[in-house]
Amino acid sequence: MKEVRTKVPATTANLGPGFDCLGIALRIYNEVIVRAAPGHPDGMADQAAEAFFTRADIAPFDFDWSVKGQVPRSRGMGSSVTVRLGLLHGLNELADGPLSDVALYQLCCDLEGHPDNAAPAAFGGFTVARKDASFQRYKVSKKLRFVLLVPDFEVETPAARKALPERIPFKDAVVSASNAAAISAAFASEEYENLRGTFTDYLHQPYRLPLIPCLNDVIAAGEKAGAIGGWLSGSGSTIACVTLADPEKVARAMQEASGLKNTKVFITQADNKGARVKVRS
Ligand SMILES: Nc1ncnc2c1ncn2[C@@H]1O[C@H](COP(=O)(O)OP(=O)(O)OP(=O)(O)O)[C@@H](O)[C@H]1O
Ligand SMILES: N[C@@H](CCO)C(=O)O
Structure with a gap:
């Protein structure tokens, strides 16, 4: 029985x-296994399969699937992309590869509704992805450590998007746009010290604060312990800091400032490869 295993990084x-x-x-992974066997995919799997068969213009076939790995669910670390992209790669291999890696990534963006998790999960590194799914990708140095504080509560992306306003003040948009540009320039040039002060955001974090009330305290504590900066990872609940030194100290400070019990901490590096596929016949 043909089986496809796709290892997809968290983001x-x-x-x-x-x-x-x-x-x-990030170097934290889920593995999605897709087999040519009778199965009853529902929800996300059914949606991904329908989109795949339509885009590939082939007749649907039976498949079974499962997922295992370390990526926490609904915590802002791209778990939904690991599942969707893994399923799409699995189905594509079972169908003898009608779609390219870029086409599978674009399909994943369509299913997600935004490309910011899908691009790094698919291709690795730091990515700048636009609404039309076009993207630019840069390698990230092993020198950088990412510290992720994962609370014990979930935040579903649709709920976190409902918290966003229709309009924001012009001056907030200007500061946020210049900071995003500065982040991109710092990653592209690998001048990571230039990241200091650039993660300040007025587009979404202030509006999501009621969902993750410890957010600003955790980032401030991480920075005080030596991190370059921090942000709400995806739509939360995870809070991320990036550092060039002493990640354990940063992690301890973040955990303490959160006031939360039962948090999980990952200290990791960037993954520069993206999704990888293994086929067994
Ligand atoms: N291990 C898993 N098994 C099955 N379904 C999963 C798994 N992990 C995630 N999912 C699906 O993805 C959904 C979570 O998607 P959501 O976008 O809310 O969170 P996320 O992708 O972890 O966060 P973000 O998009 O902010 O990074 C779950 O409700 C579930 O449908
Ligand atoms: N950019 C998305 C990431 C979550 O999928 C958001 O913040 O809603």
Whole structure:
């Protein structure tokens, strides 16, 4: 029986002001297994399959699937993309590869509704992705450590998007746009010290604060412990800091400032490869 295993990295998206645009792949993974066997996919799997068969213009076939791995669900680390992209790659291999990696990524963006998690998960590194799914990708140095504080509560992306306003003040848009541009320039040039002060965001974090009340305290504590800066990872609930030094100290400070019990902490580096596919016949 043909079986496809796709390892897909977790991601941290937005990076503060790069809302729906910036993202980084992390060395934390889910593996999605798709088999040519009778199965009853529903929900996300059914949606992904329908989109795949339509885009590939082929007759639907039976498949079974499962997912395992370390990516926490509904915590702002791109778990939905790991599932969707893994399913799309699995189905594509079972169908002998009618779609390119870029086409699968674009399909994943359509399903997600925004490309900021899908681009780094698909291709690795730091990505700048636009609404039309076009993207630019840069390698991220191993020197950078990402500290992720994962609360024990979930935040579903649709709920976190409902918290966003229709309009924002012009001056908030100006500061956020210049900060997002500065973040992109710093990653492109690998001048990571230039990231200091650039993660300040007025597009989404202030409006999501009621969902993650400890957010600003945790970021401030991480920075005080030496981190370059921090942000709400994706739509939360995870809070991310990036540092060039002493990640354990940053992690301890973040945890203490959160006032939360039962948090999980990841200290990791960027993944520069993106999704990888293994086929067994
Ligand atoms: N291991 C899993 N098994 C099955 N479904 C999963 C798994 N992980 C995530 N999902 C699906 O993805 C949904 C979570 O998507 P959501 O966009 O809310 O969170 P996220 O992708 O983790 O966060 P973000 O998009 O902010 O990074 C879950 O409700 C579920 O449908
Ligand atoms: N950019 C998205 C990421 C979550 O999928 C958001 O913040 O809503």
